[in-house]
Amino acid sequence: MGEPLLRFPAESEIPENARVDTSKWAGRYLLGGEVRTWSGPTADVLSPVCLRDAAGSLKAAVVGKLAQLDGATSLEALSAAKAAWDGGAGPWATARVARRIGALEDFVSKMGAVREDVVRLLMWEIGKTRKDAESEFDRTVVYVRDTVEALKELDRTSSRFVLEQGFLGMVRRSPLGVVLCMGPFNYPLNETYTTLIPALVMGNSVVSKLPKLGALCHLPLLEALASCFPPGVVNVIAGDGPETVGPIMQSGDVDVLAFIGTSRVVNILKKQHPRPNRLRSITGLEAKNPAVVLPCADLDVAVRECVSGALSFNGQRCTGIKLVFVHESLADAFVDRFAAAVDALRAGMPWEAGAMLTPLPEPGKPAYLRSLVDDAVAHGAQIIGKGGGALETFFRPAVVYPITPSAKLWDTEQFGPVVPVAVYRDEAEIGAFMRTSAYGQQVALFGRDPRRVAGLIDALANQVARINLNSQCRRGPDTFPFTGRKDSAEGTLSVSDALRAFSIRTVVAASTSEENKELVSEIASRRLSTFLSTDFLF
Numbered sequence: 361m362g363e364p365l366l367r368f369p370a371e372s373e374i375p376e377n378a379r380v381d382t383s384k385w386a387g388r389y390l391l392g393g394e395v396r397t398w399s400g401p402t403a404d405v406l407s408p409v410c411l412r413d414a415a416g417s418l419k420a421a422v423v424g425k426l427a428q429l430d431g432a433t434s435l436e437a438l439s440a441a442k443a444a445w446d447g448g449a450g451p452w453a454t455a456r457v458a459r460r461i462g463a464l465e466d467f468v469s470k471m472g473a474v475r476e477d478v479v480r481l482l483m484w485e486i487g488k489t490r491k492d493a494e495s496e497f498d499r500t501v502v503y504v505r506d507t508v509e510a511l512k513e514l515d516r517t518s519s520r521f522v523l524e525q526g527f528l529g530m531v532r533r534s535p536l537g538v539v540l541c542m543g544p545f546n547y548p549l550n551e552t553y554t555t556l557i558p559a560l561v562m563g564n565s566v567v568s569k570l571p572k573l574g575a576l577c578h579l580p581l582l583e584a585l586a587s588c589f590p591p592g593v594v595n596v597i598a599g600d601g602p603e604t605v606g607p608i609m610q611s612g613d614v615d616v617l618a619f620i621g622t623s624r625v626v627n628i629l630k631k632q633h634p635r636p637n638r639l640r641s642i643t644g645l646e647a648k649n650p651a652v653v654l655p656c657a658d659l660d661v662a663v664r665e666c667v668s669g670a671l672s673f674n675g676q677r678c679t680g681i682k683l684v685f686v687h688e689s690l691a692d693a694f695v696d697r698f699a700a701a702v703d704a705l706r707a708g709m710p711w712e713a714g715a716m717l718t719p720l721p722e723p724g725k726p727a728y729l730r731s732l733v734d735d736a737v738a739h740g741a742q743i744i745g746k747g748g749g750a751l752e753t754f755f756r757p758a759v760v761y762p763i764t765p766s767a768k769l770w771d772t773e774q775f776g777p778v779v780p781v782a783v784y785r786d787e788a789e790i791g792a793f794m795r796t797s798a799y800g801q802q803v804a805l806f807g808r809d810p811r812r813v814a815g816l817i818d819a820l821a822n823q824v825a826r827i828n829l830n831s832q833c834r835r836g837p838d839t840f841p842f843t844g845r846k847d848s849a850e851g852t853l854s855v856s857d858a859l860r861a862f863s864i865r866t867v868v869a870a871s872t873s874e875e876n877k878e879l880v881s882e883i884a885s886r887r888l889s890t891f892l893s894t895d896f897l898f
């Protein structure tokens with residue numbers, strides 16, 4: 361018998377710096393400003409990390425207990441958010457920008473205290489390596505700090521009067537109301553907070569429903585949320601999706617749905633809203649981002665970036681490279697080098713230094729990935745290299761080549777460690793692929809010939825929302841707009857765009873009569889109105 365694909369540890373082999381006692385957060389949720397413990401049913405959270413017993417059998421480790429709230433309690437959370445909003449008259453909705461920024465600064469200063477807990481939970485719950493888990497946490501902290509600066513800037517630039525066609529006007533951004541935030545399992549902290557934080561700081565009230573996988577990592581932050589924001593402004597619930605979210609959407613009281621996940625689920629949620637015209641949706645959904653290796657590509661760069669782009673966090677990134685098109689002139693050379701680089705990647709437990717490949721959190725995922733690989737093989741592809749094997753929750757990355765349009769991997773988002781490689785002859789084939797794709801998030805182009813690269817940029821600029829040159833697809837820097845076309849996204853997120861997404865412009869306008877000028881200048885100079893003033897002149 362050869363080496364196992366991955367050596368899962370015995371309980372005694374777990375290092376001290378990876379252990380986490382979750383009993384203090386068991387069944388926790390946040391409602392109406394109070395961190396509560398759910399007395400109803402809870403669900404065991406199973407880790408993708410399996411533990412080996414003395415007989416050598418493998419069993420998923422149980423990481424903690426998650427509240428399974430019922431519909432009535434979810435509606436209580438919605439009522440708390442509605443009461444805090446109070447038809448737009450609530451103290452948070454009407455607070456000065458400085459007050460909201462103060463709360464956010466207070467919150468971010470408290471985040472640091474639970475960094476290590478969150479990092480360990482990310483390792484156990486979703487199999488994220490320590491390095492990636494730390495970077496997810498730190499990036500989120502930077503995002504919150506950058507949001508503070510962006511809001512100050514927004515407040516500065518919008519707090520002045522403009523004179524237009526005989527009218528005096530001030531245009532400011534106002535909150536929208538009650539926001540339902542739902543994040544994904546792969547970046548459970550970061551992607552949830554990139555909607556939750558801007559929604560809050562713009563003055564909305566929020567119900568955040570935790571994802572099924574990657575929920576525990578939120579629990580250490582509940583106390584800080586409760587202490588920094590007024591009661592009801594932020595509520596965090598957990599449980600079965602249809603049971604908890606269904607009644608919330610059906611109430612018609614959600615003004616904004618911020619959802620990162622699949623188009624299938626978001627379409628169900630939107631249809632539940634009785635007045636969809638009142639619902640603003642901000643979504644990040646599926647993608648099938650191709651990499652294109654042109655004949656003029658630097659193969660070292662293309663191989664390095666495609667390995668990282670396709671397999672960082674085991675390919676579980678919405679921005680991941682999900683299909684590689686290689687020009688026929690270098691397809692065999694690329695595939696040999698690419699497969700060798702993939703075979704050299706180290707597998708291990710999330711806490712092991714140097715491990716890049718780790719177990720997968722989604723139940724049944726290895727079997728699903730294998731079915732995609734088998735389908736590709738049935739349609740003429742081969743597995744190149746040593747990948748494709750599975751052990752419990754682990755799947756060794758498979759490079760599958762050549763992929764043709766008849767294989768499912770041509771247009772299905774695998775969201776895992778399978779890298780389909782296709783051969784192309786003419787760049788027009790890439791444009792045709794994107795035009796017929798259900799998705800339109802990003803593309804990565806590898807090439808050095810300016811004319812050829814420019815041609816593809818122009819062919820794809822109306823098909824995707826970001827074109828990466830000689831580098832993998834990615835979301836960051838977070839100040840860049842992050843969005844997609846077709847089934848990939850609605851609305852745009854970035855530090856500053858998100859502030860706009862969770863607000864609406866309101867204008868105070870007056871004709872420029874002497875009386876009006878006097879009235880407005882009295883209000884502004886005596887700071888009689890929160891709306892017609894600024895706290896951030898400098």
Ligand code: G3H
Pocket residue numbers: 546547551676677678679833834835836
């Ligand atoms: O899954 C989607 C994430 O937002 C991707 O972020 O490109 O920085 O890994 P990233």
